[in-house]
Amino acid sequence: MxxxxxxxxxxxxxxxxxxxxxxxxxxxxxxxxxxxxxxxxxxxxxxxxxxxxxxxxxxxxxxxxxxxxxxxxxxxxxxxxxxxxxxxxxxxxxxxxxxxxxxxxxxxxxxxxxxxxxxxGPSQPKITEFYADWYLIAADLSALPVAEATLEALPKDARGVAVFEVPSRDDIRPVEAPESVEVHWLIQDNVHMPSTAQIDFIREMAWPAGAVQTCIAGESSVIRALRDHLRNERKVPRKNTYISGYWKIGLVEDEHQKIKRAETAAA
Ligand SMILES: Cc1cc2nc3c(=O)[nH]c(=O)nc-3n(C[C@H](O)[C@H](O)[C@H](O)COP(=O)(O)OP(=O)(O)OC[C@H]3O[C@@H](n4cnc5c(N)ncnc54)[C@H](O)[C@@H]3O)c2cc1C
The missing domain is CATH 2.40.30.10 (Translation factors)
Structure with missing residues (x-):
């Protein structure tokens, strides 16, 4: 094909x-x-x-x-x-x-x-069924569009936590989210350096009881740390996680996609 x-x-x-x-x-x-x-x-x-x-x-x-x-x-x-x-x-x-x-x-x-x-395109939307007790959304600016679309699609009574990492205070914007989703903004001004802001926040936050579904995307090293945390420490089933590296510091997209394909094949 x-x-x-x-x-x-x-x-x-x-x-x-x-x-x-x-x-x-x-x-x-x-x-x-x-x-x-x-x-x-x-x-x-x-x-x-x-x-x-x-x-x-x-x-x-x-x-x-x-x-x-x-x-x-x-x-x-x-x-x-x-x-x-x-x-x-x-x-x-x-x-x-x-x-x-x-x-x-x-x-x-x-x-x-x-x-x-x-x-x-377009491809199919990332998350089409919402069945969790709570939702974890995390994104840098590149993934804010998928995160915002997901927040807008959530049931109105959904509970959850959204963590957004942006390069400046002026990049904080109002986002539409269900009332019971807490929205947190983290500032990381040097986007060319690997960041631990999201993983630190998520490790330390109170983890609600019940099944979680995620919509998480952003820089590749951040995603790797978050994926390890979800799989190995929080034991979140793979089927409940949308988590994806959207770009990688120092690599153009074609090179990043090549690495992602090799990692998927090896998994
Ligand atoms: C499924 C999916 C959906 C995506 N949706 C969006 C979207 O809606 N909006 C969006 O902006 N991006 C989105 N991205 C990310 C986007 O594809 C990449 O950021 C892409 O590299 C941008 O291409 P470019 O030509 O600007 O830079 P490239 O030529 O690919 O890269 C040039 C340099 O810029 C750096 N770079 C790339 N992206 C960023 C960034 N976000 N911040 C800082 N440095 C960067 C690279 O590390 C490289 O050094 C998505 C990626 C995926 C996989």
Whole structure:
């Protein structure tokens, strides 16, 4: 079967782009290409194919024949469907503004009305059934979109704890969550250094009784520590945990994905 990159992406056009906070950009795509986009896929991931600097839409489009691209000159990155509004055919994707070194963050920082990119997906949402006594949500900025989508999808009477790690106080934003979910914000200003803020918080917090379901994602070394804690110390069954490394300090996404695949194969 052809890999997603070998097929032809849809091309989505930017309607608006704005900073939600100093390190988070919301890009809203709109237009007839979003006709038929599935509802209820908030939190699902998608693959974004990024045009090269200065590339015209015609050249970008012409690059993808029916058999796929002639070569892999366009970087592909994984992002999350933050929101889709069927009535206005609008799709929101939130991008961490983490500097100039990544093509996706660079694209988002320059995105304006009329900017475009290629889109594959979406996949299935990460958590489709909520059956736990309480919920543990943990995320850095890259995983805030999946965490927010999960909080919004939880039953209104859900109980739980949400722990968000952000690089500055100004990145703290109101999030919609059930009343009985406590929301905690941790500040870690140097995102290029491995952080223990989330694992320290989760180790020390009072662990509620009953079955827990998790939605946890973020930097790979943080995720490794949290996964070990959940499996080995808290004995949380694998089926109740969505936990995933979304990026890794010092690695571009393709290298990080390669390591993740090797680890999954070895597990
Ligand atoms: C399922 C899934 C869903 C995701 N959803 C989102 C989402 O909705 N929004 C989002 O912003 N990200 C999301 N990510 C993470 C995103 O794919 C990576 O951060 C990706 O590396 C960004 O690509 P880039 O081109 O900006 O940087 P790359 O070219 O991949 O990397 C360049 C450099 O930037 C560093 N870097 C990458 N990401 C970050 C970061 N977040 N903070 C600091 N440094 C970083 C890398 O370590 C590397 O040194 C998701 C990842 C997965 C697996």
């Amino acid at each position: 052809a890999t997603p990159q070998k097929r032809r992406p849809k091309i989505f056009t930017v309607r608006t782009s704005r900073y939600l906070s100093p390190h988070m950009i919301r890009v809203t795509f709109a237009g007839p290409e979003l006709e038929g986009f599935p509802e209820g896929h908030e939190g699902a991931n998608c693959k974004l194919v990024l045009p090269r600097e200065g590339e015209s839409r015609e050249d970008f489009d012409a690059h993808f024949g029916p058999e796929g691209p002639a070569d892999n000159i366009h970087p592909v990155r994984t992002y999350t469907v933050r929101a889709f509004r069927k009535d206005s055919l609008e799709l929101d994707i939130d991008f961490v503004a983490h500097g100039d070194e990544g093509p996706a963050t660079r694209w988002a920082q320059q995105a304006r009305e009329g900017s475009f990119l290629g889109f594959f």
